[in-house]
Amino acid sequence: MMTGQLIQSLREQGYEEYSRFSFNELVIPLREGLKSGNIYATSFFVVILTGCGGMGALAAFFLLSDTLTGSQMAGWTLACIPATLLLVPLHELIHGWMFRWYGAKDVRYGVIWKKLMFYAVAHGFAVNYRQFRYIALAPFVVISLLLIAAFLLVTAPWKALILGVMVFHAMCCAGDFGLCAYFYQVRHRQPLSFDDADGDVTYFYTLPDLKTENP
Template sequence: MQLSPEQLSANGYRFQSSIRFESINQFVQDRLQRGGALLRLYWLCVVASVFAMSHVLWKQDIVTLDLLAGGIGFGLAGFLVIVLPAHEAIHGITYKLLGAPSISFHADWKRMFFFAAADRFVLNRREFILVAAAPFILLTIGLLAAQFFTNGMLQLAIATNLVLHTGGCIGDFTLVAYSMSLGEKFCTYDDLQKQETFFYQK
């Protein structure tokens, strides 16, 4: 979207709402309570990822403590070292492909909140959904595909990553659900100085 935040009002957009970065967890909880079709899809994806992990265990000739500890332990380590950074990198790459001049990455370990931001770069609805959904789509496909080419402890580690990543996408799903509730003529941007995400509607 070829508009700056200062140009939104002149182009017919009016301020709708904002979310402070420190309040994102409360925002997620509020949206979950409201529900909706997209969030029902999210929970279905979570259940499916748990089922996929259960299927991996069911396929094993024998499930040992070493298999469980190793698979889940390596899965958790892989999630923190590989999958989580890859998730944010995909957000950043998508921003870049849309023309964002600069990208920054942020982590709030206290709130377990991680995000990529393009400071004051305005996105329309289609662009915002693309940025938010790209990591879930690409990594879900990649992790599911990887399960077909592995077995044993490695396969369990990948299945663990699938569960953790699907669960961790709740923020992206709730933001997309909120954006869809605002209608077609909607735009948003992050302001790093103010530590807020702004939403405008036409």
């Protein structure tokens, strides 16, 4: 469906535009979401703090047990950054697969190099709050589970690398958690989101004055 037709259809159903952002501006709603203190924002910060604590504890264990030297630990930690970047294609493909799972036909991928922001969008395809949260958080869940499984199977140096990748990847999921948190604020108004990939714009539509909350 073309974006104009979708907007017209939503208006006929009583929806109204809540907000719109160019892809370059999506940092605005994700920051608002992360500042909201709701379940998604809190979960994100808990994950990051837990991961950093785990990295510190593992580093202390390796150093005190002479498993790794300080320079080796630093080297493996720095290697986490390029290793995490290698996961970007898989991360975005999981977003895309989830869009297709819900019925999207026109899924596109892109990157905004100035902000090093990678994205997957479904052109002219509206998703509701429940669908949005699964699409947004699926890469975090799937990749984290794969890394946890790998962590349990490898030796000490690789454990340091994998735990670091888990933390850095979680940090890279700030946008996913932030947009879920943004969406969560208006969940009682049956919000929908869709993308105009031709115009590089993301729209959020809601019903007015709807009081029934989605769990």
